[in-house]
Amino acid sequence: MAEPILEITGLRKSFGALKATDDVSLDLRPGEIHGLIGPNGAGKSTLIKQIAGEITPDAGEVRLRGRSLSGIDAAGRARLGMARSFQVSSVAPEFTVLQNVVLSAQGASGATFRFFRPVMRDAGLLATAHDCITRAGLSGRETVPAAELAHGERRKLEIAMALALKPALFLLDEPMAGMGTEGARALGDLLDGLRHRAPILLVEHDMDAVFRLSDRVSVLVYGRIIATGSPEEIRADAEVQRVYLGEEA
Amino acid sequence: MSAAEIPAPRARRAAPSRETLVNAGLGLALLVFGLGAWLLDEPFLITLATKVAILAIAGAGLNLVLGYGGLVSFGHAAYFGIGGYTSGILAHHALNYTPMFEWPFLFEGSTSMPLIWLFAMVLGGLAALAIGALSLRTTGVYFIMITLAFGQMIFYFAISWPAYGGEDGLPIYVRNGFPGLNTLDPIQFFALAVAVLFAVLGLISMLAHSRFGLALQAARQNRQRLMAVGIRPGGVLLVAFVISGAITALAGALYADLNRFVSPSMLSWHLSGELLVFLILGGTGRLFAPLAGAGLYITLEHVLGGVSDYWQFYFGLLLLGVVLFARGGVIGFLTGGRHG
Numbered sequence: 001m002a003e004p005i006l007e008i009t010g011l012r013k014s015f016g017a018l019k020a021t022d023d024v025s026l027d028l029r030p031g032e033i034h035g036l037i038g039p040n041g042a043g044k045s046t047l048i049k050q051i052a053g054e055i056t057p058d059a060g061e062v063r064l065r066g067r068s069l070s071g072i073d074a075a076g077r078a079r080l081g082m083a084r085s086f087q088v089s090s091v092a093p094e095f096t097v098l099q100n101v102v103l104s105a106q107g108a109s110g111a112t113f114r115f116f117r118p119v120m121r122d123a124g125l126l127a128t129a130h131d132c133i134t135r136a137g138l139s140g141r142e143t144v145p146a147a148e149l150a151h152g153e154r155r156k157l158e159i160a161m162a163l164a165l166k167p168a169l170f171l172l173d174e175p176m177a178g179m180g181t182e183g184a185r186a187l188g189d190l191l192d193g194l195r196h197r198a199p200i201l202l203v204e205h206d207m208d209a210v211f212r213l214s215d216r217v218s219v220l221v222y223g224r225i226i227a228t229g230s231p232e233e234i235r236a237d238a239e240v241q242r243v244y245l246g247e248e249a
Numbered sequence: 250m251s252a253a254e255i256p257a258p259r260a261r262r263a264a265p266s267r268e269t270l271v272n273a274g275l276g277l278a279l280l281v282f283g284l285g286a287w288l289l290d291e292p293f294l295i296t297l298a299t300k301v302a303i304l305a306i307a308g309a310g311l312n313l314v315l316g317y318g319g320l321v322s323f324g325h326a327a328y329f330g331i332g333g334y335t336s337g338i339l340a341h342h343a344l345n346y347t348p349m350f351e352w353p354f355l356f357e358g359s360t361s362m363p364l365i366w367l368f369a370m371v372l373g374g375l376a377a378l379a380i381g382a383l384s385l386r387t388t389g390v391y392f393i394m395i396t397l398a399f400g401q402m403i404f405y406f407a408i409s410w411p412a413y414g415g416e417d418g419l420p421i422y423v424r425n426g427f428p429g430l431n432t433l434d435p436i437q438f439f440a441l442a443v444a445v446l447f448a449v450l451g452l453i454s455m456l457a458h459s460r461f462g463l464a465l466q467a468a469r470q471n472r473q474r475l476m477a478v479g480i481r482p483g484g485v486l487l488v489a490f491v492i493s494g495a496i497t498a499l500a501g502a503l504y505a506d507l508n509r510f511v512s513p514s515m516l517s518w519h520l521s522g523e524l525l526v527f528l529i530l531g532g533t534g535r536l537f538a539p540l541a542g543a544g545l546y547i548t549l550e551h552v553l554g555g556v557s558d559y560w561q562f563y564f565g566l567l568l569l570g571v572v573l574f575a576r577g578g579v580i581g582f583l584t585g586g587r588h589g
Binding site (some may be wrong): 076 | 473
């Protein structure tokens with residue numbers, strides 16, 4: 001078994017009396033999509049934010065390729081290749097598609113304090129950006145301001161921005177939220193192809209998509225992981241059926 | 250995912266060229282006004298045009314942080330005044346033959362504009378570094394209030410410091426000099442101010458299009474996203490704040506020379522507010538907004554001011570109209586839409 005890219009051990013986070021993350025351990029291996037499911041309020045987004053470095057856990061550790069990320073902020077983690085999408089699409093709305101992706105490529109290059117040459121004529125950044133835009137399926141939309149994109153296109157833009165970060169892994173927080181069946185399926189196919197570039201930790205509400213795409217699935221309930229396994233194992237797991245799938249059905 | 254389907258090109262390409270035309274028109278209007286006043290032998294009008302150019306430089310400094318970075322600084326009078334007092338104090342010592350300090354070396358002050366500008370920009374930049382480092386820990390209305398508070402601190406410091414005139418201000422008996430120019434000739438000083446204005450606007454345009462500028466404009470729109478691509482907004486905004494403070498201080502030094510007088514009024518919050526008004530009138534975040542705004546403000550001050558003592562009432566109505574119905578300001582109105 002290959003070394004995991006991302007390793008989370010004993011993560012805990014409480015807000016007052018609420019245990020949002022309760023001794024969570026999971027890992028993400030090369031080439032896999034690891035689905036994370038759980039009912040509303042299970043603490044999925046809180047977990048993602050701790051991995052991304054946006055909030056600090058009370059205890060436990062996040063390791064990227066064996067390296068502890070304690071004390072590294074969100075920008076530092078992004079620089080290390082942690083590419084994140086947000087539950088509510090988060091892009092620069094006045095920038096065009098191309099500008100957004102160039103911004104991301106610029107972040108990955110680590111050279112922001114350059115004051116003289118025009119960034120939109122930087123051949124290296126543009127080549128990366130165009131490549132990522134094509135991969136995300138947004139070709140032809142480069143000059144459209146992000147604010148004018150359709151919802152599904154904005155999701156793709158976030159994927160293109162994540163790709164431009166030269167990611168070590170993807171943290172995708174409900175990438176299919178609010179998309180129609182058609183759009184969700186197309187995005188699923190896109191994610192399916194991405195796992196070979198970098199593994200994906202996929203938080204998703206769309207059960208069909210999670211079970212179709214994931215190599216492994218973890219189930220988070222009240223801040224605890226109650227089961228991890230292949231989609232078949234999770235479907236068959238009695239406890240998961242009782243607390244989660246059963247309630248939904 | 251085929252690259253073959255290229256949708257019809259949108260009409261976006263026309264927009265920037267139209268703004269460029271408007272910008273060229275504005276720059277030309279300032280030059281024509283100044284030169285026209287010179288041909289008609291109207292030194293007062295030349296001075297008025299010079300005032301517009303200098304205030305536009307100050308506004309351009311603010312525009313870098315407000316228009317591009319989204320930081321509403323309500324304390325930019327601080328840098329304007331620091332520039333003004335730098336000019337006044339250096340000239341004061343040089344003209345009175347009272348050395349500014351004798352240790353570790355003799356420094357007698359200066360009446361040379363290039364040297365004064367350098368001092369003004371360094372001091373303005375340092376003040377912005379200190380104030381920015383503290384203020385940028387806050388956002389939104391707290392940022393507005395804390396920049397105002399720092400501005401007021403410096404204002405009251407100037408009032409209570411008798412060595413350089415205190416509340417009465419400090420005269421500059423002879424306008425400071427620039428190599429090769431007679432700065433006391435209004436048209437030559439006007440030309441100098443316009444040259445500095447265009448140089449500053451060129452600098453800001455270059456910054457806006459650079460990697461730094463891309464990150465700065467992203468910081469205005471979405472700081473969370475900027476973090477997620479590995480760029481910390483704090484550093485980007487602080488560097489912009491320092492450059493902004495230096496530019497506004499340069500304008501202050503020129504303004505002191507224009508009036509041949511520095512007083513605490515250059516540091517007052519009214520001035521901070523006027524700079525904000527220039528940008529709102531001109532169209533926040535547009536390169537030439539400070540020139541359009543300052544030009545319109547000074548024009549109205551003289552036209553309406555001649556009609557009524559209460560011209561600011563009518564001016565307030567106009568400002569209200571701009572805020573409610575023409576968010577892009579004068580330049581947005583003339584170019585007919587948002588900029589991309």
